[in-house]
Amino acid sequence: MSTHEDRTYDVVLFGATGFAGGLTAAHLASHLPSDARWALVGRNEGRLEQVRATLPAGAAAAPDLLVADATDPDSLRRVAEATRVVATTVGPYLEHGEPLVAACAEAGTDYADLTGEPEFIDRMWLAHHETAVRTGARLVHACGFDSVPHDLGAYFTVQQLPTGVPITLSGVVRSNASLSGGTFHSALGQFARARQMRATMGERRTREARPAGRRARARSGKVHRDDDLGLWLVPLPTVDPFVVARSAAALESYGPDFAYSHYAGLKKLRTLAVSAVGLGGLMVAAQVPPLRRAVASRIPAGTGPSPSRRDKSWFTVDMVGEGGGQRVHTQVRGGDPGYTETAVMLGEAAMSLAYDDNPPTAGQVTTAAAMGDHLLRRLQEAGITFTVVDAGASAD
Numbered sequence: 001m002s003t004h005e006d007r008t009y010d011v012v013l014f015g016a017t018g019f020a021g022g023l024t025a026a027h028l029a030s031h032l033p034s035d036a037r038w039a040l041v042g043r044n045e046g047r048l049e050q051v052r053a054t055l056p057a058g059a060a061a062a063p064d065l066l067v068a069d070a071t072d073p074d075s076l077r078r079v080a081e082a083t084r085v086v087a088t089t090v091g092p093y094l095e096h097g098e099p100l101v102a103a104c105a106e107a108g109t110d111y112a113d114l115t116g117e118p119e120f121i122d123r124m125w126l127a128h129h130e131t132a133v134r135t136g137a138r139l140v141h142a143c144g145f146d147s148v149p150h151d152l153g154a155y156f157t158v159q160q161l162p163t164g165v166p167i168t169l170s171g172v173v174r175s176n177a178s179l180s181g182g183t184f185h186s187a188l189g190q191f192a193r194a195r196q197m198r199a200t201m202g203e204r205r206t207r208e209a210r211p212a213g214r215r216a217r218a219r220s221g222k223v224h225r226d227d228d229l230g231l232w233l234v235p236l237p238t239v240d241p242f243v244v245a246r247s248a249a250a251l252e253s254y255g256p257d258f259a260y261s262h263y264a265g266l267k268k269l270r271t272l273a274v275s276a277v278g279l280g281g282l283m284v285a286a287q288v289p290p291l292r293r294a295v296a297s298r299i300p301a302g303t304g305p306s307p308s309r310r311d312k313s314w315f316t317v318d319m320v321g322e323g324g325g326q327r328v329h330t331q332v333r334g335g336d337p338g339y340t341e342t343a344v345m346l347g348e349a350a351m352s353l354a355y356d357d358n359p360p361t362a363g364q365v366t367t368a369a370a371m372g373d374h375l376l377r378r379l380q381e382a383g384i385t386f387t388v389v390d391a392g393a394s395a396d
Contacts, residue, residue, distance in 0.1 A: 004108065008082045009037045010354045012066065014100065015089035016040040017047040019304040020114065020144075023343035024089060025051055025063075031347065031382075032060040033355070039064040041079055070096045073103065080107040087112045087143075087350040094120040094193075101128055101139060108135035110353040114346055116146030118239045119197040122204045125364045133363040140370050143349040144342035147243040148367055149173075149317045149384070150262070152376050153332040154244045155368040156386045158254050162324030166257035169321040170221070171240070172233060172265040177313035177337050214256050216248035221261040228329075229318060231265035238262065247368035250361075255323060265318070310336035318389070327394040334384040341384060348378040 013028065015021030025040060032038060040063045042048050048065045055062065066082075068075035070090060080086060080103040090096050093115040104111040105128040115121060121141045132139050142148070150171050161167055218241035226233050241262040248254035304310075313336035320329050334341040349367060352358065356374035367375055380386060 004084045007084050009039050009064070009084065011036070011085045011087065011350050012039045012041050012079060012083045013063075013087050013089075013350070014041045014068075014070075016051045017042050017044065018089055020339055020343060020346075021089040022051055022054075023339055024087065024347050026055055027343050027347035028350070029055040029060070029063070030058045032058060032351065034059040036060040039066050039083070041066045041068050043067065043069045070099055073099050076100050076103040077107065080104045080109045083109060085110045085112065085350050085354045087346055089114055089346070091115060091117075092120075093117055094123075098124065098127070102131075105132040105135060105137050105139060108132075108137045110138045110140070112140045112143045112346060112349045112353060114144035114146070114342060115141050116144075116239045118242060119193060119200050121239065121242075121364075122197075122200045125204055126200070126207065129364045136362045138353060138361055138370050139364040140349065140353070140367060141364070142239060142243050143346045143367060145315070145337040145345070146238060147240040148345040148349070148375075148379070149315070149332040149334070149337075150240040151243050151247055151366055151368045152379065153317045153319045153330065153386065154260060154321075155247060155251075155372060156332075156376060157319040157321045157328060157330045160328040160330065160388060160391060161321055161326055163253065163255070165255050165324035167255045167321055167323035168259050168261075169244075169319060170233075170261045170263065171244070172226070172229060172231065172263045172318045172320075173236065173240075173315065174231075174265045174318075175313070175315035175337050177310075177315065211249045211252075214249075214252070214258075216245050216254060216258045217260070218242055218245040219259045219261050221263060226265075228320075229265060231267060232269055233263040233265060236262050236264045243366050247366040250366065250369040251372075304339045305336075310340050313337070313340075315341070322394045325394055326391070328391040329389040330387065331389050332384065332386050344382050344384065345379065348382055349375060352378055 013025055016025040028038065040048050040051060045065055045067050052062055052065065066079055068079045076099050086104050086109055088100055093113060094117050097120060101111060101124050124139065128139065153171060154169055157169060158167060221235045223234050241260055244260045248258040315334055315337040317332040352371045352375045358371050358374055361370050
């Protein structure tokens with residue numbers, strides 16, 4: 001279990017007054033154990049009271065309310081020192097996230113967020129990983145749809161293959177859901193900072209140690225047709241492949257030579273052409289501040305679709321792995337990825353950090369390395385499925 005048993009709270013949640021934060025608060029209220037000590041944190045106590053009043057009844061008592069501001073390091077330090085685990089939905093993280101990461105690293109407090117921003121993750125590693133290693137804090141980024149289904153999907157798939165052999169793995173994501181406002185704004189910000197993102201990634205690579213005697217990497221793919229899946233596969237430039245590769249670097253169970261490729265799966269080639277044009281337009285707009293602001297206003301952060309729309313949404317992540325002469329096809333499946341299931345993933349990650357007997361880790365770590373089997377079990381119990389579709393000898 002997490003250390004600091006004498007602290008006031010087991011879990012605190014920043015951002016509960018936002019859309020994703022409200023869903024996460026509701027999941028925690030329904031699933032925390034009866035003796036849980038928890039709190040909601042934000043700048044406005046009145047808005048926090050409104051959220052608390054709408055929470056479903058659960059086994060645990062209603063949360064306390066704490067006032068803190070992302071721009072006030074002293075208030076963040078007080079919160080971090082009062083709890084064992086901090087979960088936060090307050091993004092874009094590159095703009096708002098570092099003071100809270102710093103406070104948790106210094107206090108030895110476990111931290112979980114929803115970021116899918118590669119530059120933010122790399123900057124936090126450069127600035128706070130060593131401090132967290134010293135204090136024992138586990139800094140776990142990307143605890144939502146970025147990148148839990150992909151990270152734990154890869155972890156689950158590797159378990160189905162022989163041990164001690166080179167492994168190649170491809171992940172293919174599909175969904176009918178509307179884009180999360182927070183994800184959209186984060187993506188626009190990253191498109192506008194491509195040069196800085198590459199520079200930060202390069203600096204991390206020069207400083208981060210490689211696994212001794214092993215290799216783990218994210219590998220660029222190419223557009224191609226997969227007849228087994230019946231899909232066009234398009235390389236997907238998200239944070240997910242880097243997270244999977246970092247889990248592989250941390251865990252020897254991924255074998256001596258691990259490579260991962262990441263794709264979006266599309267039924268029709270025409271959809272590929274439309275998607276490419278749309279992505280290109282966004283990347284261009286992101287470079288021009290007035291255009292970026294105009295595009296950002298179309299999907300406001302902190303808002304989301306109706307419950308009926310979310311109820312109709314779904315995602316799948318198909319993983320195809322080969323190693324030791326064996327081939328396995330697994331699938332992760334869940335409901336609305338950007339909001340409903342993201343709240344489940346963050347809530348379960350926070351509870352796993354607080355209550356599960358996880359492997360001893362510290363510093364910036366991935367969900368697979370920090371929580372592994374425990375988080376996998378929790379997600380399955382929460383209704384996100386991990387299944388083996390097919391397994392047998394590889395074609396080679």
